[in-house]
Amino acid sequence: MGDFFGERYRQILFASWQHLWLVAQCLVLATIIAVLIAVLVYRSKSLAGLANGISAIGLTIPSFALIGILIVPFGFGVLPAVIVVTFFAALPILRNAIVGLNNIEPTVVESAKGIGMSRMKTLISVELPMAWPVILTGVRISAQMVMGVAAVVSYALGPGLGGYIFSGLSRLGGANALESVVTGVVGVVILALILDLILLGVGRLTIPRGIRV
Template sequence: MQCLILATLIAVGIAALVYRSKTLSSLANGVSAIGLTIPSFAAIGLLIAPFGFGVTPAVIVVAFFAALPILRNAIVGLAGISPATVEAARGIGMSRMRTLATVELPMAWPIILSGIRVSAQMVMGVAAIAAYALGPGLGGFIFSGLSRLGGAKAFESVLAGVIGVVILALILDLILLGIGRLTTPRGIRV
């Protein structure tokens, strides 16, 4: 969950910086598309060399993969706001930052939240794989079971890890759905 919050802050921050520029938006979307093609297991392996085993490479990889769908949705959401709406806010004396914070981000929030929900589901699997770097998570059960394949309780260990990941993913999605209900302005709810 912490990685998802970190990824959301980073992705929305980057989106807020680039969404007004076609070139920068295209670049950010291109990086996002390329980033999604990197196998998470390979990314973890690359980060073990500089950071060693432990939580650090796991957090970096999970936050990286979590940020990609959020970034794409944040750019789409912010760019999709009518220029007339932004101009009206600016016309009543709002600064660029206040317009972003009080008009644009709330209007783009449902689309951003959709990206967060997709990201949350995707990174549950990435987080399980991150256990390879001795990071925290249910992936430890999966790797432990796979390393003892054919041995006593190996299948049960893998199954416990997989079922745990699925249950956590469903709970996280329900939490995000509730957050969306509570934080989306009534006038723009779908």
């Protein structure tokens, strides 16, 4: 195992960076999309229920099947990988964003309106900051989940450590096959831990001290 890593550590580190960067970019995109949808639907019980239902159903779709479907219109490469990772990342964030916005006390919103805040300013200055801890929890859940999904999308020749996993599995019993799989799996776990620590730091920097748990 040591020889395998020693001979390929530059390639492994580069693949790790690609993997982490793919997940980080997709998380940012997924957060923006999910929060925008939540803002549009959270005041309507029927729309919020529909969004939560779609979120629950979406999580049952096998990522491998979805990437296979997307290969047909988009071909192999980064684009289908980004679509799949962003799709799965958005689902828990959407659910948490709706919950966070709905859990804000109506009296708080009324107080903001009472001092002359517009609907948009109330949303930006009061509601979203108060809902952010719950939203960020969804982001952390998504980060752990899609770190593994990002490995699966390597089937479509997307970037990341999944290439080592698929390469090793395709030639099990051959030279360095097990080492290749272990490198990919352990690398994904380490990246997941690193990203979670980064998100913990983001929470410390962005969650107002008064509502920090």
